[in-house]
Structure formats: C-alpha cells, structure tokens
Amino acid sequence: MEPILTINNLTKKFGYLTAVKNLSFTINKGNVYGILGPNGSGKSTTLGIVLNVVNKTQGDFHWFDGNTTTHDALKQVGAIIERPNFYPYMTAEQNLKLVCRIKGVDRSKIEEKLAIVGLLDRKDHKFRTYSLGMKQRLAIASALLNDPEILILDEPTNGLDPQGIHQIRQIIKDIAANGTTILLASHLLDEVEKVCSHVVVLRKGEKLYAGRVDEMINSHGFFELKAEKHQELIGLLELHSNIGKIKVEGELITAFLNEPMSASDFNKLMFDKGILLSHLVKRKESLEEQFLQLTDNQ
Amino acid sequence: MLRLIKIEFQKLWLNKVSLVLIFISFILPFTVLILSSIKINFFGFFTLELGELGIFNFPIIWHITTFFASYFKFFFAIVVVSMIGNEYSNKTLKQNLIDGLSKKEFVLSKFYTIVFFSLCATLLIGIATFVIGMYYSSYTEATIIFREVEFLLAYFVKLVGFFSLCLFFGMLVKRSAFALAFLVVLYIVEWLVFWAAVYVSGTVETAFKVKGFLPLESMYNLINQPIQRIVMTKFPEKTDIMYDYAVHWYEIAIVLGWTALFVFLSYLLLKKRDL
Numbered sequence: 372m373e374p375i376l377t378i379n380n381l382t383k384k385f386g387y388l389t390a391v392k393n394l395s396f397t398i399n400k401g402n403v404y405g406i407l408g409p410n411g412s413g414k415s416t417t418l419g420i421v422l423n424v425v426n427k428t429q430g431d432f433h434w435f436d437g438n439t440t441t442h443d444a445l446k447q448v449g450a451i452i453e454r455p456n457f458y459p460y461m462t463a464e465q466n467l468k469l470v471c472r473i474k475g476v477d478r479s480k481i482e483e484k485l486a487i488v489g490l491l492d493r494k495d496h497k498f499r500t501y502s503l504g505m506k507q508r509l510a511i512a513s514a515l516l517n518d519p520e521i522l523i524l525d526e527p528t529n530g531l532d533p534q535g536i537h538q539i540r541q542i543i544k545d546i547a548a549n550g551t552t553i554l555l556a557s558h559l560l561d562e563v564e565k566v567c568s569h570v571v572v573l574r575k576g577e578k579l580y581a582g583r584v585d586e587m588i589n590s591h592g593f594f595e596l597k598a599e600k601h602q603e604l605i606g607l608l609e610l611h612s613n614i615g616k617i618k619v620e621g622e623l624i625t626a627f628l629n630e631p632m633s634a635s636d637f638n639k640l641m642f643d644k645g646i647l648l649s650h651l652v653k654r655k656e657s658l659e660e661q662f663l664q665l666t667d668n669q
Numbered sequence: 670m671l672r673l674i675k676i677e678f679q680k681l682w683l684n685k686v687s688l689v690l691i692f693i694s695f696i697l698p699f700t701v702l703i704l705s706s707i708k709i710n711f712f713g714f715f716t717l718e719l720g721e722l723g724i725f726n727f728p729i730i731w732h733i734t735t736f737f738a739s740y741f742k743f744f745f746a747i748v749v750v751s752m753i754g755n756e757y758s759n760k761t762l763k764q765n766l767i768d769g770l771s772k773k774e775f776v777l778s779k780f781y782t783i784v785f786f787s788l789c790a791t792l793l794i795g796i797a798t799f800v801i802g803m804y805y806s807s808y809t810e811a812t813i814i815f816r817e818v819e820f821l822l823a824y825f826v827k828l829v830g831f832f833s834l835c836l837f838f839g840m841l842v843k844r845s846a847f848a849l850a851f852l853v854v855l856y857i858v859e860w861l862v863f864w865a866a867v868y869v870s871g872t873v874e875t876a877f878k879v880k881g882f883l884p885l886e887s888m889y890n891l892i893n894q895p896i897q898r899i900v901m902t903k904f905p906e907k908t909d910i911m912y913d914y915a916v917h918w919y920e921i922a923i924v925l926g927w928t929a930l931f932v933f934l935s936y937l938l939l940k941k942r943d944l
Binding site for chain 2 (some may be wrong): 422456
C-alpha cells in the first residue's frame with residue numbers, strides 16, 4: 372500500500388491547552404478515511420498542521436514517500452477547511468483562475484470542475500451572491516482543480532440544509548468512486564459511516580482508535596428477540612454459552628453475542644427447544660453506539 | 670516571481686476599491702503637476718504662472734516634483750494595508766496557503782507588488798518631470814538636466830520603504846484601519862524619541878541625528894523640503910538659510926535597512942502565527 376500521509380507523534384499545544392496529543396496514523400492510497408471526534412477534539416488542528424497553516428509543537432509528518440516538501444506536496448492535495456474562503460468581489464471563475472495560478476495548473480479544468488459540482492451556469496456571478504451550499508460546492512470544485520491525490524474535507528456539510536448535505540455527499544461518493552483518496556473530518560457519525568471505509572477516532576486530542584470502520588469494536592453483534600414464552604426464552608438465553616449480556620425492555624429482549632452465531636442457527640436452536648420467535652433481528656452496533664462506547668470507556 | 674506578481678495583481682485588479690485608489694495615486698500627482706505648470710488666468714485680474722518662479726528649472730525640478738508627489742503615497746498605502754487586512758478578514762490567506770502558496774511566497778508576492786508599483790510611480794514622475802522641465806526650463810544642457818536625477822532614486826527608495834512599513838503594520842494588526850492608526854502612533858513615538866534625545870544630549874542637532882535613524886524620519890530625510898531651496902535661489906546672498914538638501918548614500922542605506930527588516934519581520938510574524 373502506498374502511503375499518502377504519515378503522522379508521527381504529533382503534538383500541538385495552544386498555551387496550556389493541548390489540542391493534539393502524541394497523534395500517529397497513516398493514510399494510504401485509495402481509501403476513504405474519516406476523522407471522527409466531538410467538537411474540540413483536535414480534528415481541524417491536525418488538518419491545519421499537515422496543511423501548513425498551524426505550526427506543530429512536537430512530532431513530525433510527511434506527505435507521500437517523504438521526499439517531497441510540504442509546500443510541493445500541497446499542490447497535489449485538495450483541501451477545504453471549515454468554511455469556504457474566497458474573494459467575495461470575484462466571480463466563481465475568477466476565483467478558480469486565482470487558485471490555478473497558485474497551484475500552477477492549467478485553466479482548462481475550470482469548466483469541467485464547475486460542471487461536476489453543478490455551478491457552470493453561475494460561473495460569472497460574484498462569490499458574495501452565492502448561498503452557503505453553493506459556496507461549499509465551489510470550494511470542492513476549487514479543491515479538485517489539480518486532480519489531487521487526496522481530497523481533504525473538514526466538516527463539508529456543516530451548516531447546510533438537507534438538500535445541500537445530500538448534494539455534497541453525492542459529490543464525495545462520486546469522487547471516491549473514481550479512486551481519489553479522501554480524508555473527511557466530521558462529528559457526524561452517520562456521515563462517516565455512510566462514506567468512509569477507515570476511521571480515526573479522536574477525543575481531546577488523543578487517538579482512541581484507527582482502523583476499519585467495521586472493526587472498530589470487537590463485537591459479534593446482538594439479537595433482538597420477541598417470543599410468546601418470554602420467561603422461558605430468557606432462561607434459555609442465560610444458559611447458552613454463546614450469549615453474554617442480556618437486556619430486557621418490556622417485550623423486547625436484546626442478547627449480546629460472545630461468539631459468532633448466525634441468525635438462522637439461533638432460530639433453529641430455539642425451534643428445537645420449543646420456543647417460537649415472533650421477532651428476530653441480528654444487528655451490529657451502529658457507529659454511533661460504537662463511538663459512544665469507545666469514548667465512554669476511556 | 671512573475672507568477673507571484675500575477676497572483677497579487679489579479680487580487681488588486683478585480684477589487685474596485687483598490688483599483689480606484691491605485692488610479693488616484695497615479696492620476697492625482699499628475700493632475701496637480703500639470704495644473705501647476707499651466708498658466709492660470711484669474712478672470713483677467715492677474716495671471717498665476719508657477720513656471721515663472723523658476724521652480725520648473727533643471728535641476729531643481731527633480732527635487733520639487735519628487736517631494737510633492739511623495740505625499741500621494743498615502744493612497745497606495747491604504748491599498749497596501751487593505752491587501753493584508755482583506756486576506757485576514759476573508760480568510761483567504763489561509764486558503765491561499767492550503768492551495769499551495771508558501772508563507773514566504775505570500776509575503777514576497779506583496780513585496781514584489783510594492784516594488785513594481787513604486788517603480789511605475791517613479792518612472793511616471795520621471796517622465797512627467799522631464800517633459801515639463803524641457804518645456805519650461807531655462808537650461809537644457811544634458812549635464813544640467815541629469816544633474817540631480819538621484820532624487821528619482823530617493824523617491825523610489827522612499828516609496829518602497831514606506832509601503833514595506835505599511836505591509837509590516839498590516840501583518841502585525843491584521844486590520845486595515847488599525848494599521849493606518851499605527852502609522853500615526855509611530856509618528857508620535859518618533860517625536861517622543863526626539864524629545865528624549867534632546868533631554869539626554871542637550872542639543873537639538875544630535876537629537877535630529879538620532880531621529881534620522883527612525884523609520885519615518887529617515888524616509889522623510891531622503892527628500893528634504895525644497896521650499897527653503899527655492900528661497901535660496903531667489904536670495905543667493907543670504908547664506909544663513911543654507912541647508913543640506915542633497916540625497917546621501919547613508920540616508921538611502923538606512924531606509925533600505927528598515928525595508929529589509931520590515932519585510933523580514935512580516936515573514937517572521939506570518940511564520941509564527943497559527944491561522
């Protein structure tokens with residue numbers, strides 16, 4: 372696997388506050404990464420450091436194979452931080468021309484990228500007349516101008532209406548489908564769950580987890596069960612070796628698995644014991660439940 | 670270098686306010702220069718022709734035009750501080766850096782623009798002065814025409830120095846209005862230093878020498894006021910009003926030193942700052 376960004380023991384202190392504490396992780400080519408954490412957990416600071424706008428206190432990071440300077444590497448990176456920042460008195464096209472000049476790329480891509488985000492018909496309008504959703508889409512077009520190796524998005528759907536959120540997510544998915552590596556920082560769990568394959572979880576500047584989204588918690592999932600013979604079912608579950616914790620909420624029984632077990636095996640077992648299930652669902656914890664579990668444990 | 674100038678020019682050119690200010694800073698000194706050079710007839714009562722005072726004679730004309738033209742630098746000074754202030758308030762500075770402009774390139778793009786503008790202003794004043802001088806001057810021998818052409822160099826250095834100071838203040842306080850206010854504060858501080866020097870040394874002359882090392886005063890010293898010199902040409906026998914108005918190498922060196930310091934400090938500020 373080809374590394375795109377390697378971070379080693381990165382630390383950032385703002386006075387007494389440690390925003391990022393001894394953080395290490397690697398971003399490899401071709402995956403969609405999420406940086407997940409509540410507000411103030413150091414997501415934006417970390418991205419700010421690797422994008423050369425925030426000075427690190429300790430540790431180091433390098434782009435690609437480590438032989439390119441950060442300044443040169445950034446020309447192969449597309450990034451949007453927090454809010455879309457453009458010159459309000461310039462039109463969309465003029466703003467993108469300026470970005471082309473800075474990145475040293477040809478202007479021929481401007482129309483193509485504006486088309487991707489659906490702003491081609493508004494390209495001659497001034498930036499200050501844009502709605503927030505349009506501004507955010509222009510920012511994505513701008514980040515795509517150099518056909519980047521990696522696209523970094525910091526809270527790209529923050530403050531948008533549902534329609535805008537949907538548009539942005541669709542654009543991100545399309546870009547990811549083309550094989551572009553994406554690094555998405557967000558505090559919205561379902562956003563990360565829907566878009567990312569890998570995740571780095573931060574809390575108060577410390578890394579809690581880094582790896583695949585579906586391996587985030589070592590869990591075999593749980594059954595949600597209902598049956599006429601409520602008490603007998605509970606009795607059986609308590610005896611069964613594969614079942615760990617049991618939670619009862621009214622009619623609904625939630626049984627957590629210690630060992631892997633398929634729903635059909637379980638159904639057959641219950642049938643053999645003479646219990647007819649009226650409700651059987653096998654589920655894994657949602658990212659939200661996993662995240663809360665992870666952040667509560669430490 | 671061309672790339673950096675192009676980037677900055679696009680930012681300035683498309684901004685109406687800065688465009689207007691740039692035009693004013695170019696056009697206004699010209700209008701004043703041309704208006705003062707033509708014969709003005711006040712409804713037949715009397716005619717005012719500044720040319721007859723001999724102020725458009727070579728070589729004194731170099732001194733006079735550069736001195737008065739340098740007052741119009743304040744218009745471009747507003748452009749300089751606002752081109753930093755706007756980058757902070759629009760947060761485009763951050764975006765520029767993320768897009769791949771290094772902090773060094775950012776400061777250099779501003780500095781190159783300053784140098785380019787100062788060069789244009791110097792050339793234009795140079796040409797205008799030459800044309801008006803050729804028209805009015807009583808002496809048109811080449812040796813006399815180009816005798817005090819170093820005032821043009823002084824004018825250029827003065828502009829670059831002053832705008833670099835504005836660049837530094839813009840970087841320091843991030844707000845255009847406050848940066849301009851800082852210029853006034855610096856002016857007052859320089860006078861405070863002067864009075865302190867008078868108190869310590871006891872003589873006004875030494876105090877002026879000390880003040881001559883400070884940024885604003887050193888820039889002012891490059892082109893001393895020409896009024897006294899005009900009077901001198903009228904009354905050559907009065908030797909007590911003689912003064913040293915020449916452009917000295919050490920005056921240029923002091924201003925160049927400040928310029929280098931201001932540009933370097935601007936870079937250092939930006940480098941240390943978390944955006």
